[in-house]
Amino acid sequence: MRVLVTGARGKVGRATVAALQEAGHDVRATDLTPPVFERPAEGEADYFQADLTDAGDAFAVVRGAEVVVHAAAIPEPTRNPPHVVFHNNLMATFNTLEAAIRFGATRFVNLSSETVPGFFFPERPVLPEYVPVDEEHPIRPQDPYATAKHFGEQLMDAALRRSDIRCISIRPSWVQHEGNYERNLGPMIRDHSETSPGFWSYIDVYDLADAIVLATESG
16 A cells, blocks of 8 residues: 655654555655655655645645555654644644545554553643553543644544544554663663653554554554
């Protein structure tokens, strides 16, 4: 299938592009960073620079895709002003999904977040009503990142009601790769008293990429 991966220069995007290519899909990649104007390596996915908060950019890169994997986002709320996080993450999702619907894409895989229930980055700390937390747990986000991700899931639900596109939202836990296990998880392993808003859960980026491929191919 012809698959567009947004956020393709990020941790999840890179792994997803590779996994989709390995699975035999025709992959196009997009992100904010400029392209490299050199001869592409053999088998390298076509890359296009786009700001998905701009509807024109979104429509330009989505056209021709059968499936869109939307991994583009500011990945957490603490290093950008709140309005920037919220606007970037929600408008990029809206524009990309709208383009996918208008161009007749069959599927949209949305990378949401484990932060949606509201336990991460709260101004007023909150505990879950039960553990393990599942998809039925009440949703009470406080910060701009989790709130935008929650609204993104609502956009997927609305798309199902108003079109024939199939939407899948995935809420991955804390994404790790081979270069940051020690930095991110090491302190929690050595000091069991250290708290974790994600309840010590994580996922390897390559396992997540495999899950995204399955979501892309699901019947």
